[in-house]
Amino acid sequence: MVRVFMLFFALSLVTDAIASDSETTYKFYCAQCHGVNGDGTGPNVTADFATDPRNFTKKEDMAKLSDADIRSVILDGGPALSKSALMPPWSKTLTSEEVDGLVQVLRGFCNCQGAP
Numbered sequence: 001m002v003r004v005f006m007l008f009f010a011l012s013l014v015t016d017a018i019a020s021d022s023e024t025t026y027k028f029y030c031a032q033c034h035g036v037n038g039d040g041t042g043p044n045v046t047a048d049f050a051t052d053p054r055n056f057t058k059k060e061d062m063a064k065l066s067d068a069d070i071r072s073v074i075l076d077g078g079p080a081l082s083k084s085a086l087m088p089p090w091s092k093t094l095t096s097e098e099v100d101g102l103v104q105v106l107r108g109f110c111n112c113q114g115a116p
């Protein structure tokens with residue numbers, strides 16, 4: 001019994017570490033535009049932005065994007081999906097695992113699942 005408990009405790013430490021790693025990645029690379037809380041109002045968004053960064057807390061918008069859509073736009077940038085070039089490509093900066101983690105962070109902001 002004690003062993004089972006210790007196993008769960010160890011597992012929860014591991015999952016916490018994964019979650020906080022992805023949150024750190026988000027804060028480092030994405031929050032300046034998309035905002036610490038994901039609402040699209042980061043400090044680098046100037047009045048000259050032709051397109052506002054996506055507000056990840058808007059459930060109805062985020063539910064339209066599949067996880068694969070989110071992955072592509074993160075890896076290849078806005079223009080890859082006919083979106084604004086203000087959304088940079090990250091394929092040379094982030095690992096595939098980091099991108100997966102970011103998809104989960106964004107799903108946490110919208111509290112929604114993607115379109116299949």
Ligand code: HEC
Binds near residue numbers: 069
């Ligand atoms: C320099 C500012 C900037 C940074 C940094 C940035 N983004 Fe964006 N992002 C944008 C803008 C602007 C859009 C809106 C593009 C559009 O709607 O045409 C956008 C859109 C998106 C979208 C929605 C695309 C869609 O199909 O609607 C996702 C998902 C996204 N960004 C994820 C991220 C992630 C994850 C990071 C960090 C790795 C990040 N962005 C960093 C500016 C930024």
